[in-house]
Each structure stands twice: as structure tokens, then as C-alpha cells.
Amino acid sequence: MSHQAETEASAPAPEPTIITVGEGAGSGGQELGYDVIIGNGLLSRLPGLVGPQAERVLVIHPRALRATGDVVREDLEKAGYQALVAEIPDAEEGKHIQVAAFCWQVLGQNDFTRSDAIVAVGGGAVTDAAGFVAATWLRGIRVVHMPTTLLGMVDAAVGGKTGINTSEGKNLVGSFHQPAGVLADLDTLLTLPRNELVAGLAEVVKCGFIADERILDIIEAAPEQAQNPHSWQIRELIERAISVKAKVVGEDALESGVRESLNYGHTLGHAIELAERYQWRHGAAISVGMIFAAELARSLGRLDDATADRHHAVLNLLGLPTTYRDDRWSQLLEGIRRDKKNRGDQLRFVLLGGQGQPATVEIPDASILFATYQEIAQPETGSMISL
Numbered sequence: 001m002s003h004q005a006e007t008e009a010s011a012p013a014p015e016p017t018i019i020t021v022g023e024g025a026g027s028g029g030q031e032l033g034y035d036v037i038i039g040n041g042l043l044s045r046l047p048g049l050v051g052p053q054a055e056r057v058l059v060i061h062p063r064a065l066r067a068t069g070d071v072v073r074e075d076l077e078k079a080g081y082q083a084l085v086a087e088i089p090d091a092e093e094g095k096h097i098q099v100a101a102f103c104w105q106v107l108g109q110n111d112f113t114r115s116d117a118i119v120a121v122g123g124g125a126v127t128d129a130a131g132f133v134a135a136t137w138l139r140g141i142r143v144v145h146m147p148t149t150l151l152g153m154v155d156a157a158v159g160g161k162t163g164i165n166t167s168e169g170k171n172l173v174g175s176f177h178q179p180a181g182v183l184a185d186l187d188t189l190l191t192l193p194r195n196e197l198v199a200g201l202a203e204v205v206k207c208g209f210i211a212d213e214r215i216l217d218i219i220e221a222a223p224e225q226a227q228n229p230h231s232w233q234i235r236e237l238i239e240r241a242i243s244v245k246a247k248v249v250g251e252d253a254l255e256s257g258v259r260e261s262l263n264y265g266h267t268l269g270h271a272i273e274l275a276e277r278y279q280w281r282h283g284a285a286i287s288v289g290m291i292f293a294a295e296l297a298r299s300l301g302r303l304d305d306a307t308a309d310r311h312h313a314v315l316n317l318l319g320l321p322t323t324y325r326d327d328r329w330s331q332l333l334e335g336i337r338r339d340k341k342n343r344g345d346q347l348r349f350v351l352l353g354g355q356g357q358p359a360t361v362e363i364p365d366a367s368i369l370f371a372t373y374q375e376i377a378q379p380e381t382g383s384m385i386s387l
């Protein structure tokens, strides 16, 4: 991974920061070695990522981002591409097979070939869906992601996982398809609702605990600035979180080993999302999931008190939830049993052995999970924070 602009400085660099994902890494057949460009006013960089071989570009965006999608299309036209837009339903409604079929239809009717490209403009739902369309059209064409949510920037747009939902569950259909590049324009965060921004910060905090302690220091020093899209702090947090993900993905593109560390907090988090029928934001659920993982690691004697307590402190500073209702354990355990990290009946969790030391750990006995759950469970009062 190369990190062309140093992020140690306390003022934002005026130039964009470029983080290369998987440079020189064993990619397991995946085309790694793409740039994530982070900064402000980055549209002029888009043609460089789309590349000269494409003649046609399909810009896929949700209804909520029509204006941004139009600007992107116009810019591509000016750069000499034949640019079209496909407007898809917002959020999870866009991750539907019928939406993919609609996009395939647009691609087919406009003679998109293997050398043409897709640009995804939106949050994680759009990058997942557009990535899936790109992965499947003619067995794979280029896709450039332009994430417009914090979660999209630090997580969904980087790493090549694409997916759509089925009536049986979320993200059940998809493939690994690495983008040709990612353009994270911080200006897009100016219109993002605050709760979406805070939810995205949960993934940033995760990167702090599994790898980069400086992330936690920045949040603790200025929690308000960490939520301010104009601040140097948010830029540095985004850059650091992307660096963490880029490094892990570079080592394990297909999630067969170290990439599991990115799943920190996600075992209980996914179970909460399922129990809440996806009405909780992902970041809120994994916030509780990280607290649970910290308490579990503490109970198992793996994690020191200071690091476990720091989970509560940092997540509370951001107003993220740290407790969950006490009447849902059996439902949550069912969700935990469905986690992709499990092997047969063996339950597995990503736990810390200390700051920045994640490992996947087999849990010998589900009773310790129940005992740990008592640490975070609260009577349902109807006022639980879900963001």
C-alpha cells in the first residue's frame, strides 16, 4: 500500500490523498492495485479512473442523488465519453435483482462492451448494487465507485465485495469484483444526514481498535470535530480507516484469512440488525457488537480492562449505542449461529488480545455468550438509541 500524502499533519493537505489498495500484494486472482483518491472537489479526477479504453459509461445513482448523478454524467460527456444514467431506488430497495436486471437492460440496449465502464454514485447500497451489475455484465467490466456516505467511503466502496439482497436475507447474492478506482469526495458528505455520518463512524472506530490507535486518539480529543464534514479530523479519520481496510484487503482479497478482522463487532451486530429487521443502522448495531466483543474478550481473560473500557468511552462520545434490550437473547443467539465465520457448530468471534491485536477465536460454550450479554443488556424502555 502506498500512502502518497502523509496524514500525520494536523491540517488537511490541500492536495488529494491517494491510497493504493493491494499494491504488490498476492491478490488471489483479484485485480488489486487500484487507487482510492480522497479530498475535495475531485470530479476532474474521474476520467483518469474510468480510463481511456471505455467509450460508454453508465452512471448509476439513487433517486436521492439525482443532482450529483447529473453533474457526474455531464462531466464524463465533457471528457469525451458517451455517458448515460440509470436511476435506481434508494438504499436497500436498490439492492434487488429487478434493479440489476433493469441496469443490464440499459447496458444491453446501449451496446456496452467489455471495455466500457460503470460509475457508482451513492452510499454502500449503490456501490454494492452497481458493483454487482459491473461484476456480472459480460462477466465483468470496470466500475469506479464514488461513495457519498461515510460508510461507503471507509468500507463499502473499498475491497471489492458486491451484493444484492434476496427475500431470504441481505447480501446473499454477490461476488468479489474489485473497482478500477474509488473517488471519495468529502464535499458529498456536506448533505449527509448527521445520523448517517455517525453510523459510519462506528466502522472508523472499529479500524481504531483493530489496527490504528491514532483514530481513537483523534476522536477522544475532539468528538464534535470527528462529526464535522469540514474538519481536518474527519478527513484524517477517513484516510486512516481506508488505509486500514486497504492493507487488510491487500493481504486477503477473498476473505479467507486476515480479512476476518474487519468483522470485529459484526457477529452480534449482524444478529441485532436481523432482530431489528434492518431498521437499525449498520453502524449502530456494530457499535453494540464491539462492546459485546470487548466484554467477551475481557471475560475470557484476553483483553485488558483499559482497552475494554475505552470501547465504552469512545462509542459514547460519538453518541453511538452501547446497550441492547434484554428480552432478545434467544433471537440474537440464533443470528450469531448463522454468522459466516462459524465452522459447523463451532461459534467463532473476532476478539482483541489487546489494542490493535484482532484474532478469530472459537467460543467453546454458548453459555459464556449469555453471561457476557448480561453486561450490555438493558430493559426495553422504548428510548433505546438506534440512530
Ligand SMILES: NC(=O)c1ccc[n+]([C@@H]2O[C@H](COP(=O)([O-])OP(=O)(O)OC[C@H]3O[C@@H](n4cnc5c(N)ncnc54)[C@H](O)[C@@H]3O)[C@@H](O)[C@H]2O)c1
Residues within 6 Å of the ligand: 062, 064, 065, 090, 091, 092, 095, 122, 123, 124, 125, 126, 128, 148, 149, 150, 151, 152, 155, 156, 157, 158, 159, 160, 161, 162, 171, 188, 189, 190, 191, 192, 193, 196, 282
Ligand atoms: N461491500 C461491502 O464491503 C460493504 C461494507 C459495508 C456495508 N455495505 C453495504 O452498504 C449498505 C449501507 O451503506 P450506507 O450506510 O452508505 O447506506 P445507503 O447506501 O443506504 O445510504 C444511506 C442513505 O443516505 C442517502 N445518501 C447517500 N449519500 C448521501 C449524501 N451525500 N447526502 C444525502 N443523502 C445521502 C442514501 O440515499 C440513503 O437514503 C448496506 O447495504 C451494506 O450491506 C457493503
